[in-house]
Amino acid sequence: xxxxxxxxxxxxxxxxxxxxxxAIARTLDHYLEVSGATVAFRDQPLRAMAELxxxxxxxxxxxxxxxxxxxxxxxxxxxxxAGLIVDVEYASEYACRSTTxxxxxxxxxxxxxxxxxxxxxxTLAALREAARRGHPTVAITNVAGSTMAREAAxxxxxxxxxxxxxxxxxxxxxxxxxxxxxxxxxxxxxQGRPCAEDYPCTISPEKIAALLGALTRVPxxxxxxxxxxxxxxxxxxxxxxxxRTFLYLGRGVHYxxxxxxxxxxxxxxxxxxxxxPSGELKHGPNALVSPQVPLVxxxxxxxxxxxxxxxxxxxxxxxxxxxRQGARVLALANAGDAAISALATHTIPIAPAPESLLPISEAxxxxxxxxxxxxxxxxDVDRPRNLTKAVVTE
Numbered sequence: 001x002x003x004x005x006x007x008x009x010x011x012x013x014x015x016x017x018x019x020x021x022x023a024i025a026r027t028l029d030h031y032l033e034v035s036g037a038t039v040a041f042r043d044q045p046l047r048a049m050a051e052l053x054x055x056x057x058x059x060x061x062x063x064x065x066x067x068x069x070x071x072x073x074x075x076x077x078x079x080x081x082a083g084l085i086v087d088v089e090y091a092s093e094y095a096c097r098s099t100t101x102x103x104x105x106x107x108x109x110x111x112x113x114x115x116x117x118x119x120x121x122x123t124l125a126a127l128r129e130a131a132r133r134g135h136p137t138v139a140i141t142n143v144a145g146s147t148m149a150r151e152a153a154x155x156x157x158x159x160x161x162x163x164x165x166x167x168x169x170x171x172x173x174x175x176x177x178x179x180x181x182x183x184x185x186x187x188x189x190x191q192g193r194p195c196a197e198d199y200p201c202t203i204s205p206e207k208i209a210a211l212l213g214a215l216t217r218v219p220x221x222x223x224x225x226x227x228x229x230x231x232x233x234x235x236x237x238x239x240x241x242x243x244r245t246f247l248y249l250g251r252g253v254h255y256x257x258x259x260x261x262x263x264x265x266x267x268x269x270x271x272x273x274x275x276x277p278s279g280e281l282k283h284g285p286n287a288l289v290s291p292q293v294p295l296v297x298x299x300x301x302x303x304x305x306x307x308x309x310x311x312x313x314x315x316x317x318x319x320x321x322x323x324r325q326g327a328r329v330l331a332l333a334n335a336g337d338a339a340i341s342a343l344a345t346h347t348i349p350i351a352p353a354p355e356s357l358l359p360i361s362e363a364x365x366x367x368x369x370x371x372x373x374x375x376x377x378x379x380d381v382d383r384p385r386n387l388t389k390a391v392v393t394e
Contacts, residue, residue, distance in 0.1 A: 005227060011375075012382045013165035013268070017367050021223035023170040024177045024360070026159035028216055031181055039212040041185055048154045052110050052136060053186040058085035060111045060135070062094045062126040066168040066263060067114035070175040072256035074112075077179060077356050080307075081211075082186035083193065083201025092122040095129040112138040116163065116171040118146020127152060140178060142171045156182075165382040167268050169367050172260065173222075176360045180215060183356065184208050214354050221351050222361055229348065229365045236346055237372035240330070243294050246273040247285055248366075249318075250298035251311040257359045258298055261366035268381050269374035278315055286325075294328035296369075298362055299340045302355035319343040330369075332362055 009015035033040045041050075059078060061071040068090060075086040089097070091113065111130035115123045118141030127148055131137050139152035142160045149155040158174035187202040203211075240246075246265060250258035259275035266273050276285055278297065289295065297319065301312035316339060322329055323343050331344035334352050341347045348365045350358065374381040 011165065011371070013167055013169060013367075013371055016163055016165055016169045017364065017371065018226060019161065020170045020173050020364060021219040021226070023158075023160040023174050024222065025219040026161075027174045027177050028181070028219070030157070030159055031178070032212065032216065034216055037213070039209070039216055041181075041188070045156070046185060049138065049156065049182065050185060050189045052138070052154065053082070053084070053189040056107065056110050056136070058087075058104075058109045060087050060089060060094075060109050060130075061114065062089045062091040062111060062123060062130070063114040064091045064120060064122050066172045066260055067116060067120075067123070067175065069256045069260040069263065070172060070179060071112075071114055072259065073176060073253050073359055074179040074183070076253040076256070077183035078186055081183045081203050081356060082190055084186055084190075089126070090122075091120070091126040094126040108133065108135045110136040110138060112140065113148060113152070114140045114175060115146075115148055116142045116160075116168055116175075118143045118148040124148055124151075140175060142174065166384055166387050167264055167367075167370065167381065173360055173363055176363065177215070177218065180211075180356055180360070184211055184215070211354055211356060214357055218353075218357060218360055221353065222364055225349075225351055225361065226364065229368055232348060233365060233368045233372050236330070236348075237369065237376045239346070240294060240328075240373065241376050242292065243271065243328075244292045245288065246271065246294055246296055247281070247288065248273060248275040248296045248298075249278040249281060250275070251278045251315060252307070253356065253359055254298040254300070254311075254362065257362045257366065258296070260363060261296060261370070264367055264370035265373060267384050267387060268370040269377050269379055270384070271373060271377070278311075278318055281318065289322070289325065289327050291326075291328060294330060294345075295322060296366070297329055297331045297344070299331045299333045299337075299344075300350050300358050300362065301334055301337075302353070302358065305355045308355040316340070316343070332365060 063071045071088045075088050078084040078086050113123050113127045137152045138154040139148040140156045142158045160170040160174040193201045248258035248262040255277045262273035262275040299315045302308040329344040331347045333340035335349035
């Protein structure tokens, strides 16, 4: 049986990983109203954002670090669920881009910035430049009253609470949670708008309702898996302590989580890691794969989603090739998935969930892997060298 939730944590990062179910639940409660089996959007915090989705066909996202990875997930979800056109920019690059290339000069695209602190210099500069250019602005931050929250036209807070460790954990999963909810809000607001003949832009009202219900269950789903993940990964980390580099692979929305997993490992444990779309492994990076360069592969699937099933089939094929090649593979896969377990060196089980919500669960064991690799290597995981956090208070 997996151990219970620890009563004392040796590091802020581990405590904050365990605080994620409550942080996600607080964020959901701020935006959603649950009455029995019915889940509805709260009007007051979302009215302005719903109007933005109604008026504009597109969105620009600017962010840095973990927040940009949340933005990459947002791009997939907003496009696939709601038919929006989304571009994701590095915040540090946005203010350097040309001011003459606007897609809709008479109706400038909204610019959404993501920042845990609301004070990140590059992201704040992007927000101010977007406002100067006449774009409607939105800020997702975890700090009430932060500069971005005050200056953006629309302020959408996450409610992760204080995050003292420098590596982002609960601030990232609450961003993913809010983004998934916003994608459903956009789909709800944009109902009936055709993208092309016989092809609806948005998912159906029934699908929106089902996903909202599943979203409200995410805190319990993550909480139920956390102790077992922690126990398993505590044992796994020493087995990978000889690795020089890691390649993280994911398809679709899971690519964003692969990127985040690689970043978390780099900043927490000082080990080199890179995130790639799974299909890009054979276009160069495969030359690196060796016993000292393991793969971390996101191989979950939503069998009810045909596109998810197709991506899964391609991932299985890739893992078959990697097994023949002799690669070491740590896979995240659906609990009970015998096919992936037979192809991977080690497998971390993930409870089945809709495709758009799997990233929230996937992020947590990758955080735990980064944490335990850091501890194995003797790193002060709460304060990695050369890195700072803009703020650590609410």
